[in-house]
Amino acid sequence: xxxxxxxxxxxxxxxxxxxxxxxxHPLVADAVLAALVAAVSLGWATDGHVARADxxxxxxxxxxxALPVVVRRRAPLPVAVGVAVAAAIAMxxxxxxxxxxxxxxxxxxxxxxxxxxxxxxxxxxxxxVLGGVLPVVLRLGAPGAGSAAGVLALVGAxxxxxxxxxxxxxxxxxxxxxxxxERARLLEEGRRQEVRLELLAERSRISREVHDIVGxxxxxxxxxxxxxxxxxxxxxxxxVEVLGGIADAGRDALGDIRALLGTLRDSHADDPDGATAPTxxxxxxxxxxxxxxxxxxxxxxxxxxxxxxxxxxxxxxxxVQEGLTNVVKHAGVATPTRVxxxxxxxxxxxxxxxxxxGPRPAATRDGYGLVGMxxxxxxxxxxxxxxxxxxxxxxxxVRLPLPVGAP
Numbered sequence: 001x002x003x004x005x006x007x008x009x010x011x012x013x014x015x016x017x018x019x020x021x022x023x024x025h026p027l028v029a030d031a032v033l034a035a036l037v038a039a040v041s042l043g044w045a046t047d048g049h050v051a052r053a054d055x056x057x058x059x060x061x062x063x064x065x066a067l068p069v070v071v072r073r074r075a076p077l078p079v080a081v082g083v084a085v086a087a088a089i090a091m092x093x094x095x096x097x098x099x100x101x102x103x104x105x106x107x108x109x110x111x112x113x114x115x116x117x118x119x120x121x122x123x124x125x126x127x128x129v130l131g132g133v134l135p136v137v138l139r140l141g142a143p144g145a146g147s148a149a150g151v152l153a154l155v156g157a158x159x160x161x162x163x164x165x166x167x168x169x170x171x172x173x174x175x176x177x178x179x180x181x182e183r184a185r186l187l188e189e190g191r192r193q194e195v196r197l198e199l200l201a202e203r204s205r206i207s208r209e210v211h212d213i214v215g216x217x218x219x220x221x222x223x224x225x226x227x228x229x230x231x232x233x234x235x236x237x238x239x240v241e242v243l244g245g246i247a248d249a250g251r252d253a254l255g256d257i258r259a260l261l262g263t264l265r266d267s268h269a270d271d272p273d274g275a276t277a278p279t280x281x282x283x284x285x286x287x288x289x290x291x292x293x294x295x296x297x298x299x300x301x302x303x304x305x306x307x308x309x310x311x312x313x314x315x316x317x318x319x320v321q322e323g324l325t326n327v328v329k330h331a332g333v334a335t336p337t338r339v340x341x342x343x344x345x346x347x348x349x350x351x352x353x354x355x356x357x358g359p360r361p362a363a364t365r366d367g368y369g370l371v372g373m374x375x376x377x378x379x380x381x382x383x384x385x386x387x388x389x390x391x392x393x394x395x396x397x398v399r400l401p402l403p404v405g406a407p
Contacts, residue, residue: 030070037103038066045100058100061090065104072111077120080112084127106163113167114174121168128160208318208372210257218253221246245293252289279313280305280341283320287339290324294333297324303343306402315376315400316341316349322369323351323396331356331394346382347400355392373398 022029045058065086068079087101109128113121225246278286287299308316320339327337335353342348373396374384382400389395 026073027070030072033107034066034069037069037107038062040103041066041100044103045097057090057094058097061094061097061100065101069104069107069111072108073115076108076112076114076116080108080116080120080124083108102159106159109160109163110167110170113164114170121164121171124167125160125164128163129157130160204375208376221249249289249293277310277314278317279310280308280316281313282317283339283341286317286321286324290328293328295324295328295335295337297327297337297339299339299341301341301343305341305343306347308347309403312347312380312400315380315382315398316347318376319349319373319396319398320351322373326369326394326396327351327353335393343402345402347402349398349400350395352389352395353393355394370396 041062042059045055045062065083068083072079083105087105090097090101106128109124112124116124284299287297291297324337324339327335331353335356337351337353340348340350340352342350370384370386373386377384377398377400380400382398385395385397387395
Protein backbone atom coordinates (compact mmCIF):
# COMPACT_ATOMS: atom_id res chain seq x y z
CA UNK A 1 0.00 0.00 0.00
CA UNK A 2 2.82 2.39 0.85
CA UNK A 3 4.57 1.61 -2.44
CA UNK A 4 1.38 2.35 -4.36
CA UNK A 5 0.93 5.68 -2.56
CA UNK A 6 4.54 6.57 -3.26
CA UNK A 7 4.14 5.75 -6.95
CA UNK A 8 1.00 7.85 -7.18
CA UNK A 9 2.76 10.71 -5.39
CA UNK A 10 5.70 10.55 -7.82
CA UNK A 11 3.36 10.84 -10.81
CA UNK A 12 2.21 14.29 -9.78
CA UNK A 13 3.42 16.94 -12.21
CA UNK A 14 4.62 20.42 -11.47
CA UNK A 15 1.26 21.71 -12.65
CA UNK A 16 -0.56 19.62 -10.02
CA UNK A 17 1.73 20.96 -7.32
CA UNK A 18 1.21 24.51 -8.53
CA UNK A 19 -2.59 24.14 -8.46
CA UNK A 20 -2.41 22.69 -4.97
CA UNK A 21 -0.24 25.60 -3.80
CA UNK A 22 -2.74 28.08 -5.22
CA UNK A 23 -5.59 26.35 -3.37
CA UNK A 24 -3.67 26.43 -0.11
CA HIS A 25 -2.56 30.08 -0.41
CA PRO A 26 -5.09 31.95 -2.60
CA LEU A 27 -4.11 35.38 -1.27
CA VAL A 28 -0.46 34.88 -2.23
CA ALA A 29 -1.48 33.62 -5.66
CA ASP A 30 -3.69 36.67 -6.20
CA ALA A 31 -0.87 38.97 -5.10
CA VAL A 32 1.41 37.37 -7.72
CA LEU A 33 -1.33 37.75 -10.32
CA ALA A 34 -1.78 41.42 -9.40
CA ALA A 35 1.96 42.00 -9.85
CA LEU A 36 1.86 40.38 -13.30
CA VAL A 37 -1.18 42.45 -14.30
CA ALA A 38 0.55 45.61 -13.10
CA ALA A 39 3.73 44.73 -15.03
CA VAL A 40 1.81 44.17 -18.27
CA SER A 41 -0.20 47.35 -17.78
CA LEU A 42 2.95 49.36 -17.04
CA GLY A 43 4.47 48.00 -20.23
CA TRP A 44 1.48 49.21 -22.19
CA ALA A 45 1.55 52.59 -20.44
CA THR A 46 5.18 53.18 -21.46
CA ASP A 47 4.68 52.02 -25.04
CA GLY A 48 5.91 54.44 -27.65
CA HIS A 49 2.46 54.71 -29.25
CA VAL A 50 1.02 56.25 -26.06
CA ALA A 51 1.06 60.02 -25.98
CA ARG A 52 3.55 61.53 -23.56
CA ALA A 53 0.76 63.42 -21.77
CA ASP A 54 -1.12 60.18 -21.10
CA UNK A 55 1.84 58.14 -19.87
CA UNK A 56 1.82 59.49 -16.31
CA UNK A 57 -1.91 58.84 -16.01
CA UNK A 58 -1.40 55.43 -17.55
CA UNK A 59 1.31 54.54 -15.04
CA UNK A 60 -0.88 55.60 -12.12
CA UNK A 61 -3.90 53.69 -13.47
CA UNK A 62 -1.77 50.59 -14.12
CA UNK A 63 -0.83 50.44 -10.44
CA UNK A 64 -4.19 51.48 -8.97
CA UNK A 65 -6.26 49.11 -11.10
CA ALA A 66 -3.94 46.17 -10.37
CA LEU A 67 -4.28 46.49 -6.58
CA PRO A 68 -7.92 45.23 -6.38
CA VAL A 69 -6.83 41.97 -8.01
CA VAL A 70 -5.31 40.95 -4.64
CA VAL A 71 -8.78 40.73 -3.01
CA ARG A 72 -10.75 39.57 -6.04
CA ARG A 73 -11.82 36.32 -4.32
CA ARG A 74 -12.68 37.71 -0.89
CA ALA A 75 -14.90 40.59 -2.04
CA PRO A 76 -15.60 40.05 -5.75
CA LEU A 77 -18.77 42.14 -6.03
CA PRO A 78 -17.57 45.30 -4.19
CA VAL A 79 -14.25 45.14 -6.05
CA ALA A 80 -16.03 44.78 -9.40
CA VAL A 81 -18.35 47.73 -8.71
CA GLY A 82 -15.44 49.92 -7.61
CA VAL A 83 -13.30 49.00 -10.61
CA ALA A 84 -16.20 49.55 -13.04
CA VAL A 85 -16.91 53.03 -11.66
CA ALA A 86 -13.20 53.93 -11.64
CA ALA A 87 -12.76 52.63 -15.21
CA ALA A 88 -15.72 54.67 -16.46
CA ILE A 89 -14.35 57.81 -14.84
CA ALA A 90 -10.86 57.17 -16.22
CA MET A 91 -12.10 56.62 -19.79
CA UNK A 92 -14.28 59.71 -19.69
CA UNK A 93 -11.59 61.98 -18.27
CA UNK A 94 -8.40 60.51 -19.79
CA UNK A 95 -9.30 58.46 -22.89
CA UNK A 96 -5.64 57.65 -23.48
CA UNK A 97 -5.50 55.24 -20.50
CA UNK A 98 -8.10 52.82 -21.93
CA UNK A 99 -5.47 50.31 -23.05
CA UNK A 100 -3.80 50.44 -19.63
CA UNK A 101 -6.89 49.39 -17.66
CA UNK A 102 -8.17 46.74 -20.06
CA UNK A 103 -6.35 43.78 -18.48
CA UNK A 104 -7.27 44.59 -14.80
CA UNK A 105 -10.89 45.13 -15.81
CA UNK A 106 -11.05 41.78 -17.63
CA UNK A 107 -9.46 39.94 -14.66
CA UNK A 108 -11.88 41.54 -12.19
CA UNK A 109 -14.81 40.79 -14.50
CA UNK A 110 -13.76 37.14 -14.74
CA UNK A 111 -13.43 36.99 -10.93
CA UNK A 112 -16.90 38.36 -10.22
CA UNK A 113 -18.45 35.86 -12.65
CA UNK A 114 -16.62 32.97 -10.92
CA UNK A 115 -16.81 33.99 -7.27
CA UNK A 116 -19.71 36.44 -7.14
CA UNK A 117 -23.47 35.80 -6.98
CA UNK A 118 -25.14 34.10 -9.92
CA UNK A 119 -26.99 37.20 -11.12
CA UNK A 120 -23.67 39.07 -11.35
CA UNK A 121 -22.60 37.02 -14.41
CA UNK A 122 -24.99 38.50 -17.02
CA UNK A 123 -24.59 41.97 -15.49
CA UNK A 124 -20.81 41.67 -15.74
CA UNK A 125 -21.07 40.56 -19.37
CA UNK A 126 -23.21 43.60 -20.19
CA UNK A 127 -20.81 45.93 -18.41
CA UNK A 128 -17.79 44.44 -20.21
CA VAL A 129 -19.48 44.74 -23.60
CA LEU A 130 -20.40 48.33 -22.82
CA GLY A 131 -16.86 49.01 -21.67
CA GLY A 132 -15.51 47.65 -24.94
CA VAL A 133 -17.87 49.73 -27.07
CA LEU A 134 -17.72 52.96 -25.04
CA PRO A 135 -14.11 53.92 -25.96
CA VAL A 136 -14.97 53.47 -29.63
CA VAL A 137 -17.99 55.70 -29.29
CA LEU A 138 -15.88 58.36 -27.58
CA ARG A 139 -13.36 58.31 -30.44
CA LEU A 140 -15.84 58.50 -33.31
CA GLY A 141 -15.20 62.18 -33.70
CA ALA A 142 -11.43 61.71 -34.05
CA PRO A 143 -9.92 61.93 -37.53
CA GLY A 144 -9.60 58.53 -39.20
CA ALA A 145 -11.52 56.73 -36.47
CA GLY A 146 -14.63 55.94 -38.46
CA SER A 147 -13.16 53.18 -40.62
CA ALA A 148 -11.92 51.14 -37.65
CA ALA A 149 -14.73 51.94 -35.21
CA GLY A 150 -16.83 48.91 -36.11
CA VAL A 151 -13.92 46.50 -35.80
CA LEU A 152 -12.85 47.94 -32.45
CA ALA A 153 -16.39 47.80 -31.09
CA LEU A 154 -16.76 44.19 -32.21
CA VAL A 155 -13.44 43.21 -30.65
CA GLY A 156 -14.31 44.94 -27.36
CA ALA A 157 -17.71 43.27 -27.20
CA UNK A 158 -16.15 39.93 -28.10
CA UNK A 159 -13.64 40.23 -25.26
CA UNK A 160 -16.48 40.89 -22.82
CA UNK A 161 -18.45 37.85 -23.98
CA UNK A 162 -15.37 35.59 -23.90
CA UNK A 163 -14.52 36.65 -20.35
CA UNK A 164 -18.09 35.95 -19.24
CA UNK A 165 -18.12 32.51 -20.89
CA UNK A 166 -14.79 31.53 -19.36
CA UNK A 167 -15.97 32.69 -15.94
CA UNK A 168 -19.26 30.78 -16.28
CA UNK A 169 -17.41 27.60 -17.24
CA UNK A 170 -15.03 27.95 -14.32
CA UNK A 171 -17.93 28.61 -11.94
CA UNK A 172 -19.71 25.47 -13.15
CA UNK A 173 -16.51 23.47 -12.71
CA UNK A 174 -16.00 24.72 -9.16
CA UNK A 175 -19.61 24.00 -8.33
CA UNK A 176 -19.30 20.47 -9.70
CA UNK A 177 -16.16 19.88 -7.64
CA UNK A 178 -17.89 21.23 -4.54
CA UNK A 179 -20.85 18.93 -5.11
CA UNK A 180 -18.53 15.96 -5.47
CA UNK A 181 -16.78 16.89 -2.24
CA GLU A 182 -20.09 17.27 -0.45
CA ARG A 183 -21.24 13.92 -1.79
CA ALA A 184 -18.02 12.30 -0.63
CA ARG A 185 -18.45 13.91 2.79
CA LEU A 186 -22.02 12.63 3.04
CA LEU A 187 -20.93 9.14 1.98
CA GLU A 188 -18.18 9.17 4.60
CA GLU A 189 -20.60 10.40 7.23
CA GLY A 190 -23.07 7.70 6.21
CA ARG A 191 -20.37 5.07 6.52
CA ARG A 192 -19.47 6.34 9.98
CA GLN A 193 -23.13 6.24 11.00
CA GLU A 194 -23.42 2.66 9.75
CA VAL A 195 -20.33 1.66 11.73
CA ARG A 196 -21.71 3.44 14.79
CA LEU A 197 -25.07 1.67 14.45
CA GLU A 198 -23.33 -1.68 14.02
CA LEU A 199 -21.30 -1.04 17.17
CA LEU A 200 -24.44 -0.06 19.10
CA ALA A 201 -26.25 -3.16 17.86
CA GLU A 202 -23.30 -5.34 18.88
CA ARG A 203 -23.18 -3.70 22.32
CA SER A 204 -26.91 -4.32 22.74
CA ARG A 205 -26.49 -7.96 21.75
CA ILE A 206 -23.62 -8.46 24.18
CA SER A 207 -25.58 -6.68 26.90
CA ARG A 208 -28.57 -9.00 26.38
CA GLU A 209 -26.39 -12.10 26.42
CA VAL A 210 -24.55 -11.09 29.58
CA HIS A 211 -27.78 -10.04 31.28
CA ASP A 212 -29.51 -13.33 30.48
CA ILE A 213 -26.56 -15.53 31.41
CA VAL A 214 -25.46 -13.76 34.58
CA GLY A 215 -28.94 -12.70 35.71
CA UNK A 216 -30.39 -16.20 35.39
CA UNK A 217 -27.43 -17.90 37.01
CA UNK A 218 -27.18 -15.50 39.94
CA UNK A 219 -30.93 -15.59 40.55
CA UNK A 220 -30.84 -19.37 40.67
CA UNK A 221 -27.79 -19.36 42.94
CA UNK A 222 -29.41 -16.86 45.31
CA UNK A 223 -32.65 -18.83 45.43
CA UNK A 224 -30.83 -22.09 46.13
CA UNK A 225 -28.64 -20.42 48.74
CA UNK A 226 -31.71 -19.04 50.55
CA UNK A 227 -33.31 -22.48 50.52
CA UNK A 228 -30.07 -24.09 51.62
CA UNK A 229 -29.96 -21.97 54.78
CA UNK A 230 -33.27 -23.41 55.94
CA UNK A 231 -32.47 -26.93 54.73
CA UNK A 232 -29.19 -26.98 56.65
CA UNK A 233 -31.01 -26.79 60.00
CA UNK A 234 -33.44 -29.63 59.18
CA UNK A 235 -31.79 -31.85 56.62
CA UNK A 236 -28.00 -31.53 56.26
CA UNK A 237 -28.01 -33.95 53.33
CA UNK A 238 -30.46 -31.71 51.49
CA UNK A 239 -28.17 -28.74 52.17
CA VAL A 240 -25.29 -30.66 50.58
CA GLU A 241 -27.43 -31.25 47.48
CA VAL A 242 -28.29 -27.54 47.35
CA LEU A 243 -24.62 -26.62 47.54
CA GLY A 244 -23.92 -29.03 44.69
CA GLY A 245 -26.66 -27.35 42.66
CA ILE A 246 -25.13 -23.95 43.37
CA ALA A 247 -21.75 -25.20 42.18
CA ASP A 248 -23.27 -26.66 39.01
CA ALA A 249 -25.12 -23.41 38.27
CA GLY A 250 -21.91 -21.43 38.75
CA ARG A 251 -19.95 -23.73 36.45
CA ASP A 252 -22.68 -23.54 33.79
CA ALA A 253 -22.68 -19.75 33.98
CA LEU A 254 -18.90 -19.67 33.76
CA GLY A 255 -18.99 -21.92 30.71
CA ASP A 256 -21.60 -19.71 29.03
CA ILE A 257 -19.54 -16.59 29.72
CA ARG A 258 -16.41 -18.24 28.33
CA ALA A 259 -18.31 -19.33 25.21
CA LEU A 260 -19.58 -15.77 24.73
CA LEU A 261 -16.10 -14.31 25.16
CA GLY A 262 -14.70 -16.88 22.74
CA THR A 263 -17.27 -15.84 20.16
CA LEU A 264 -16.31 -12.19 20.62
CA ARG A 265 -12.61 -12.99 20.17
CA ASP A 266 -13.22 -15.00 17.01
CA SER A 267 -13.21 -12.29 14.34
CA HIS A 268 -13.76 -14.88 11.58
CA ALA A 269 -17.04 -16.17 12.96
CA ASP A 270 -19.83 -15.61 10.47
CA ASP A 271 -22.58 -16.32 12.98
CA PRO A 272 -22.44 -13.84 15.89
CA ASP A 273 -24.27 -16.31 18.13
CA GLY A 274 -21.78 -19.08 17.46
CA ALA A 275 -22.37 -22.81 17.11
CA THR A 276 -22.31 -23.31 20.91
CA ALA A 277 -25.27 -20.99 21.55
CA PRO A 278 -28.28 -22.72 23.19
CA THR A 279 -31.34 -23.48 21.06
CA UNK A 280 -34.95 -24.51 21.56
CA UNK A 281 -33.76 -28.11 22.04
CA UNK A 282 -32.02 -26.99 25.26
CA UNK A 283 -35.23 -25.66 26.85
CA UNK A 284 -36.13 -28.98 28.56
CA UNK A 285 -32.70 -29.12 30.19
CA UNK A 286 -33.10 -25.51 31.32
CA UNK A 287 -36.49 -26.24 32.87
CA UNK A 288 -35.08 -29.32 34.61
CA UNK A 289 -32.18 -27.28 35.98
CA UNK A 290 -34.50 -24.62 37.38
CA UNK A 291 -36.79 -27.29 38.80
CA UNK A 292 -33.81 -28.85 40.55
CA UNK A 293 -33.15 -25.45 42.09
CA UNK A 294 -36.51 -25.55 43.85
CA UNK A 295 -38.94 -23.80 41.50
CA UNK A 296 -42.01 -25.98 40.74
CA UNK A 297 -42.03 -25.51 36.99
CA UNK A 298 -43.54 -27.67 34.28
CA UNK A 299 -42.97 -27.72 30.53
CA UNK A 300 -45.77 -28.23 28.01
CA UNK A 301 -45.11 -28.63 24.27
CA UNK A 302 -48.00 -28.65 21.80
CA UNK A 303 -47.97 -29.01 18.04
CA UNK A 304 -45.17 -30.37 15.89
CA UNK A 305 -41.72 -28.85 16.42
CA UNK A 306 -40.04 -27.46 13.33
CA UNK A 307 -36.46 -26.51 12.52
CA UNK A 308 -35.52 -23.00 13.59
CA UNK A 309 -32.74 -20.66 12.62
CA UNK A 310 -29.95 -20.26 15.16
CA UNK A 311 -31.06 -16.75 16.10
CA UNK A 312 -34.69 -17.78 16.59
CA UNK A 313 -33.72 -20.82 18.66
CA UNK A 314 -31.50 -18.68 20.87
CA UNK A 315 -34.35 -16.19 21.31
CA UNK A 316 -36.71 -18.97 22.49
CA UNK A 317 -34.14 -20.21 24.99
CA UNK A 318 -33.38 -16.73 26.34
CA UNK A 319 -37.06 -15.83 26.68
CA VAL A 320 -37.74 -18.95 28.76
CA GLN A 321 -34.58 -18.34 30.77
CA GLU A 322 -35.42 -14.72 31.52
CA GLY A 323 -39.04 -15.54 32.28
CA LEU A 324 -38.05 -18.14 34.87
CA THR A 325 -35.45 -15.78 36.30
CA ASN A 326 -38.11 -13.11 36.78
CA VAL A 327 -40.37 -15.60 38.57
CA VAL A 328 -37.59 -16.44 41.02
CA LYS A 329 -36.68 -12.77 41.54
CA HIS A 330 -40.15 -11.28 41.91
CA ALA A 331 -42.52 -14.07 42.97
CA GLY A 332 -40.29 -16.46 44.88
CA VAL A 333 -38.81 -19.90 44.46
CA ALA A 334 -42.03 -21.61 45.64
CA THR A 335 -44.24 -20.16 42.90
CA PRO A 336 -45.88 -22.75 40.59
CA THR A 337 -44.87 -21.92 37.00
CA ARG A 338 -45.69 -23.26 33.57
CA VAL A 339 -43.61 -22.98 30.40
CA UNK A 340 -45.47 -23.54 27.14
CA UNK A 341 -44.12 -24.02 23.63
CA UNK A 342 -47.06 -23.96 21.20
CA UNK A 343 -46.07 -24.89 17.62
CA UNK A 344 -48.49 -23.79 14.93
CA UNK A 345 -48.46 -21.23 12.13
CA UNK A 346 -46.19 -19.39 14.53
CA UNK A 347 -44.33 -20.38 17.66
CA UNK A 348 -45.80 -19.07 20.91
CA UNK A 349 -43.51 -19.15 23.94
CA UNK A 350 -45.21 -18.47 27.26
CA UNK A 351 -43.99 -18.39 30.87
CA UNK A 352 -46.85 -18.10 33.41
CA UNK A 353 -46.74 -18.17 37.18
CA UNK A 354 -49.61 -18.43 39.68
CA UNK A 355 -48.40 -15.68 41.97
CA UNK A 356 -46.34 -15.84 45.18
CA UNK A 357 -46.75 -18.81 47.47
CA GLY A 358 -45.12 -17.84 50.72
CA PRO A 359 -42.60 -15.09 51.49
CA ARG A 360 -41.77 -12.89 48.53
CA PRO A 361 -38.17 -12.04 47.71
CA ALA A 362 -36.75 -8.69 48.72
CA ALA A 363 -37.59 -5.89 46.32
CA THR A 364 -35.03 -5.49 43.58
CA ARG A 365 -34.28 -2.67 41.20
CA ASP A 366 -36.04 -2.91 37.85
CA GLY A 367 -33.72 -4.44 35.31
CA TYR A 368 -33.71 -4.84 31.57
CA GLY A 369 -35.22 -8.31 31.31
CA LEU A 370 -38.46 -7.37 29.54
CA VAL A 371 -36.63 -4.82 27.40
CA GLY A 372 -34.12 -7.46 26.30
CA MET A 373 -36.86 -9.99 25.52
CA UNK A 374 -38.79 -7.44 23.48
CA UNK A 375 -35.63 -6.55 21.53
CA UNK A 376 -34.89 -10.23 20.86
CA UNK A 377 -38.43 -10.86 19.64
CA UNK A 378 -38.36 -7.77 17.39
CA UNK A 379 -35.05 -8.85 15.83
CA UNK A 380 -36.71 -12.15 14.80
CA UNK A 381 -39.84 -10.42 13.48
CA UNK A 382 -41.95 -11.37 16.51
CA UNK A 383 -43.77 -9.61 19.33
CA UNK A 384 -43.93 -9.76 23.12
CA UNK A 385 -46.81 -9.37 25.57
CA UNK A 386 -46.22 -9.20 29.31
CA UNK A 387 -48.45 -8.30 32.24
CA UNK A 388 -50.38 -9.46 35.29
CA UNK A 389 -52.94 -12.21 34.90
CA UNK A 390 -56.60 -11.64 35.95
CA UNK A 391 -56.53 -14.69 38.24
CA UNK A 392 -53.19 -13.69 39.80
CA UNK A 393 -49.62 -14.14 38.80
CA UNK A 394 -47.71 -12.85 35.81
CA UNK A 395 -47.38 -13.99 32.21
CA UNK A 396 -44.87 -13.39 29.44
CA UNK A 397 -45.91 -14.40 25.92
CA VAL A 398 -43.73 -14.17 22.81
CA ARG A 399 -44.90 -14.95 19.28
CA LEU A 400 -42.28 -15.76 16.66
CA PRO A 401 -42.83 -16.40 12.93
CA LEU A 402 -41.87 -19.83 11.64
CA PRO A 403 -40.27 -20.67 8.28
CA VAL A 404 -42.67 -21.78 5.57
CA GLY A 405 -42.41 -25.50 4.80
CA ALA A 406 -43.21 -28.94 6.10
CA PRO A 407 -42.15 -29.87 9.66
